[in-house]
Amino acid sequence: MPYSQRPRSAYLHIPFCHRRCYYCDFAVVPLGDRARADAGPGSASIRDYLGLLAREIAAAPAGPPLATVYFGGGTPSLLTADQIGFLLARLRDRFGLQQGAEITLEMDPASFDQQKLTDLLDHGINRVSLGGQSFDDAVLLDLGRRHRAADLHEACVWMQEAHRSGRLRSWSLDLIQNLPGQSLEHWSAQLDQAVATQAPHLSVYDLSVEPGTVFERRQRQGALALPEEDLAVELMALTQRQLAEAGLSRYEISNYARPGHASRHNRVYWSGAGWWGFGMGATSGAFGEREARPRTREAYRHWLTDRERAPMAVPEQWSAIPLDDRLLVGLRCREGVALERLGCPDPQGLIDRWRDLISAGLIMCRAGRWQLTDPKGMALSNQVLVELLVWWDALADHEPIDPAQS
Numbered sequence: 001m002p003y004s005q006r007p008r009s010a011y012l013h014i015p016f017c018h019r020r021c022y023y024c025d026f027a028v029v030p031l032g033d034r035a036r037a038d039a040g041p042g043s044a045s046i047r048d049y050l051g052l053l054a055r056e057i058a059a060a061p062a063g064p065p066l067a068t069v070y071f072g073g074g075t076p077s078l079l080t081a082d083q084i085g086f087l088l089a090r091l092r093d094r095f096g097l098q099q100g101a102e103i104t105l106e107m108d109p110a111s112f113d114q115q116k117l118t119d120l121l122d123h124g125i126n127r128v129s130l131g132g133q134s135f136d137d138a139v140l141l142d143l144g145r146r147h148r149a150a151d152l153h154e155a156c157v158w159m160q161e162a163h164r165s166g167r168l169r170s171w172s173l174d175l176i177q178n179l180p181g182q183s184l185e186h187w188s189a190q191l192d193q194a195v196a197t198q199a200p201h202l203s204v205y206d207l208s209v210e211p212g213t214v215f216e217r218r219q220r221q222g223a224l225a226l227p228e229e230d231l232a233v234e235l236m237a238l239t240q241r242q243l244a245e246a247g248l249s250r251y252e253i254s255n256y257a258r259p260g261h262a263s264r265h266n267r268v269y270w271s272g273a274g275w276w277g278f279g280m281g282a283t284s285g286a287f288g289e290r291e292a293r294p295r296t297r298e299a300y301r302h303w304l305t306d307r308e309r310a311p312m313a314v315p316e317q318w319s320a321i322p323l324d325d326r327l328l329v330g331l332r333c334r335e336g337v338a339l340e341r342l343g344c345p346d347p348q349g350l351i352d353r354w355r356d357l358i359s360a361g362l363i364m365c366r367a368g369r370w371q372l373t374d375p376k377g378m379a380l381s382n383q384v385l386v387e388l389l390v391w392w393d394a395l396a397d398h399e400p401i402d403p404a405q406s
């Protein structure tokens with residue numbers, strides 16, 4: 001039986017930022033601290049890119065109406081409300097938008113004011129992901145962020161007011177943990193401030209040191225003292241405990257929500273239904289295939305021209321997204337994965353690879369589902385996921401997955 005569900009979600013990559021943060025390796029176009037989307041520095045560059053995005057959306061196979069849309073970046077809140085409205089109109093033309101669709105915009109403090117938030121809500125945004133990262137100016141400075149704690153506090157007040165009025169359905173605050181020199185006391189105080197904002201959703205990411213970043217250079221120079229493994233586990237345990245006490249439960253490694261506020265868009269990535277991805281550096285997962293776009297604008301422009309010459313054909317039948325992807329994203333969720341139900345070709349081989357990690361208490365099986373333990377397994381998830389990738393690569397001949405079981 002073919003897997004016949006077409007994507008009902010779209011991710012749009014908006015690569016513009018004022019500057020590149022010291023830990024960031026995303027596909028980003030830094031425009032300078034004074035850049036604006038409507039006039040002056042950066043505006044022509046943004047207009048050009050929006051034209052490319054519109055072309056890519058128009059070149060995609062049509063329908064069905066979208067249930068979730070996510071503007072990520074980059075700093076999508078650099079765009080004007082009219083520009084966001086323009087992109088939503090292109091999506092509406094091509095696919096339609098479901099009544100009540102979740103439409104999320106990533107916003108950075110100091111890149112918008114309260115009027116702009118109001119304008120964005122008028123144009124259809126109903127969920128915001130606020131890139132706060134820290135309430136400590138010294139940390140923000142060290143991360144290379146442009147905003148300061150006062151900007152973040154102000155933005156949180158605007159979010160609270162918009163949420164209370166019912167115009168903003170939900171909002172999320174991003175924080176980074178596992179920072180150089182971080183202590184339990186310092187992190188606990190950060191969590192207290194995050195809870196005090198009344199954000200109904202929190203995303204808490206571990207700092208990871210990526211190639212080519214300022215942080216990687218610092219690490220090579222021995223100038224980056226990241227928390228040891230034991231402290232990293234304690235920090236994550238503290239996060240889980242403190243947020244649970246505040247009514248935010250963890251539904252994925254990095255995500256915590258009050259009831260009814262889990263991100264619907266996040267769920268798409270592990271549902272198997274697939275998603276559209278638009279823009280430089282974006283990855284789509286339509287018709288059982290992951291497809292990554294080039295990470296520079298000129299390469300993306302050429303890729304798009306090729307795509308317009310040879311539009312994506314909708315296959316007669318397809319599988320859900322590849323099994324290794326489903327396992328990777330499924331293991332990040334609290335529910336975990338049922339290996340047999342997903343049609344794993346050699347589940348015992350994978351369990352054998354995990355044997356030491358099972359003994360170490362990082363992963364366990366409950367009611368037929370393999371789950372990372374919380375907090376230890378979630379804090380050290382890479383060890384479990386690496387074994388999964390090694391197991392996958394070692395399968396010389398991946399047996400076809402029966403889509404009916406997916």
Ligand code: SF4
Binds near residue numbers: 025073
């Ligand atoms: S604002 Fe976000 S996307 Fe932009 S450089 Fe900083 S971390 Fe990267």
